[in-house]
Amino acid sequence: MLLNQLNSKTVDDIDIGYWELKDNEDMFWSEVFLSNLKYTEEGVKISLDFFLNNLIHKVDYELFKNNFFSFVKNGTDFRQSMLIKSSKGKYKEFVCNTTNNGTLKLNKDSKFIFFNKRKFKTSKKLTKNKFYYKETAAMTKTGSWYIDFNKQKSYWDQQTRRILGYPEDYLPSLKNSQKYYPLEYQEIAKKIFFECAIDGKKFDTEIKMLSKNGHSFWVRAIGRPVFDIHKNIIGIRGVFQDIDITKEKELSLQRTSNIVASQNKRLFNFAHIVSHNLRSHTSNLSLVSELISSFEDPEEKLSLLDNIKDIAKSLNDTIEHLNEVVTIQTSINKSKSKVCFDDVLNQVIGSIGQIIAKENTTINANFSKLEYINYIPAYLESIFLNLITNAIKYRHPDRSPVITITSKIENTKQILEISDNGVGIDMEKFGDKIFGMYKTFHYNKDATGIGLFITKNQIEALNGSISVSSKVNFGSTFKIQF
Amino acid sequence: MNTTLVNLACIIDDDNIYVSLIKKIIKAKNLCSELLIFNNGQQSMTYFEDLSNTLSNNEIPEIIFLDLNMPIMDGWEFLEKFSKIKDELKKEISLYVVSSSINPSDMNRAKSSPTVKDYLVKPVHVKDLETIFMRKAV
Known part of the structure; x- marks a missing residue:
């Protein structure tokens, strides 16, 4: 107590009000702090809640709360100006900061927040502007951030926290900053930040970010390097704007x-x-x-x-x-339904069983990685039918046809592959014509040149794609992406 | 008329109906005594390559009617390959491109080839065919 009084005197001498935050979470407001606002100890309740709810202007509420908690929990120093209501109901402007300029002797076990009376009143316009900026930030969903290379720390404003769904007292991690981006965008994010940090390259790009609850969304990320007086890059300052709705x-x-x-x-x-x-x-x-x-x-x-x-x-x-x-x-608008690959294949094998048996065809199917797709059943049947009959029609004269059918998921896309050991197609010569109408590539009286054309059209009508790879005398593989 | 205008002509076309109709005209009008018929460029190319080796003159057609859209080897590829070996064939061959394509780019491309005498759009007319054979006979 004595020590506190001693301290308070020291500080009070230079007309600075302060809060002392003790490690047992008690707080003490200095006499100058109260007298600057024309309060007495009786007129106030010394607590953060009371201050937030009754004294600080709502414009400064968020920032202060955020700064306060960062300071208390992590010792992050801050400096902000704010309006505080005096006992007469008028707001007075203070500059609040946490750094002791070294001339004061303070209790080392406590933390201090200083409230300097602003000597020159900031014009009302500026305060108003600040309010507008905040409104703008909130309405345009634009949050600002700063990465400090010297301290190896990132700072987010409240809006950034809000956009990314983190609580107001959340402290961003610089080390694990890739976690704010979905997997497929982490490399891109790393690259733009790296280029900005090393080469001072500004960026303004659209990228997907990941919120705390795992929802990925589009942001416009703008950043530019911050230099010290020696033109060294000491940080990156920028904004994230949530543009998910417009981007989608x-x-x-x-x-x-x-x-x-x-x-x-x-x-x-x-x-x-x-x-x-x-x-x-x-x-x-x-x-x-x-x-x-x-x-x-x-x-x-x-x-x-x-x-x-x-x-x-x-x-x-x-x-x-x-x-x-x-x-x-x-018929694109025909209803899609859950179709089981195995069922459709069996249906097709049933309908062309004779041809399959006649040519001693072996069909190996593996649908374990992807058993169903949402598709027009008749189309899937037609795709199977065309590709299987093709494989048999263009079998190699020296061997019985073996057809391998596999379904799988590749880069979130649903894939079906149908391979055969047939005569193959000269890709260099016919590559771009394979799926054309009435294009045939072999001496075969059954070749009509319509099957693959129809197959391609069906697949594309449902926004998929089909490609082929082939080697003459070895066989062909058709790959369908649904 | 007992003698034909031309000895040997060649049709390269995969449209069997068209081929059989041309055959009928040639026979009825006695335009030429023998016809070579190929269903695609590949078949005819094999024939001409063999010919350039053996050089038996009476097996070289005087007129060729070439379709463009064909399987295996289309008319363009045939033209390209044929242009390289035609000088080895010791006979003046008149090659006509006959196609149902009315695409100007096809026409210009065909006509710009020195191997191509003219471009005929299907349907061909009996009169045109007669003129071609008569011109060759003169």
Whole structure:
């Protein structure tokens, strides 16, 4: 007590009010602190709660609370200006700080917070501005932060804590700062901060962050290096803005635009197919009619009937194929359901059992890593059917077909792989044409060049993709990403 | 007319209906005595490569009708390969590209090849065929 009084005298001498925080969590408010505000010990309750609820201006409430706790728990020094209500109901401005400038003799077992009366009043405008800044920060969800390289510490303002879902007294970790980013963005985050710290490269980028409860969301991260007088980089200062809602909207717009683009591409293809494939039939038809009128011999005229039959048949086939393509475009909205790979495969094997048995086909399937997908059942059936019959159709003449089918998850994507040991496809020559309509690559009378075209269209209509890798005489592997 | 205009002509096309119709015209109009028919570029290329080795003159066609869209080896690839060996064939060969494609870029590409005499859009007309064979016969 005596010591305290002694101390208080020392400090009181220079007209600075202070709080003494003892390690038993008691606190003491100095006489000057009270008299500066025209209070007496009777008029106040000396506690943090009382101060926060009754004395400090609401504009400064958050920051002070935050600073206070950081100081008490971790000894993080701070300095802030604030408005405190006097007994007359008027707010007075103080600069509050925790660093003892060394001239004061203080009790080493306690912590001290000093409240200096502001000599020159900050203009009201500035206080108002500060309020506006805070409002702006809150409304735009923008939090600021600072990384101090010398102290090896990061500092967050309340808004940053709020954005990332951490409590107000949370102290950010610099060492484990990668935990604020989802796994797939940690390298990127590391790179931009590293480049800023080493090369002084400013950044302004969009990146995903991870909140305390594990929710990942988009932020705009802006940062720039902080230099000391010798132009050494001593820290990075910046802001995080929560842009999750707008970014998701942007991404969804991008997705929609991609869908439109791919549909447009299919439509363009379709128009090309119509003009090209239908043209070959109509030109044959007009050639026949020309011949009918130019031939004089009735026998010869009659013989052309067979040609007309053939043309009618192939025209019909083409129209049917085109119809199949159109059906894909219009049935995208067909309901998807949970489809079991094994069930669909068995169904397909059942329907083409004869072909499979005739060629001594072995089918090895492993769906243990991914048993179900959400898909249009008829499409999955068609995909299996096309790829399996293809594998059998283009089997190697020297061996029985072996087809290996595996489902799995790769980088969060659902994958199906179908490999065969068939004749393979010359990828260099036909790589880009494999999935084209009426493209065939082998001497095979059954080749119609429609199966893979339909398969690709079905997969793409549901926003998936299909690719192929192949080696002549070894076999092919089709990889589908759903 | 007992004698034909041209001795040997060649059709490279995978459209069997088209091929059979052309055959009929050639036969009815007595345009040429013998026809070589191939379903794709690969088959015809094998034939011509053999020919360039053996050099038997009467097996070289005087006219070739080449389709563009074909499996295995398409018309473009055939053109490229054929251009390299045609000088070894000791005969003046008139090669016509015959396609249902009305795409101007296909037409220009074909016409810009020195190997290609002309580009015919399907359907071909009886008169056009006659003209081609007659021109060759002169």
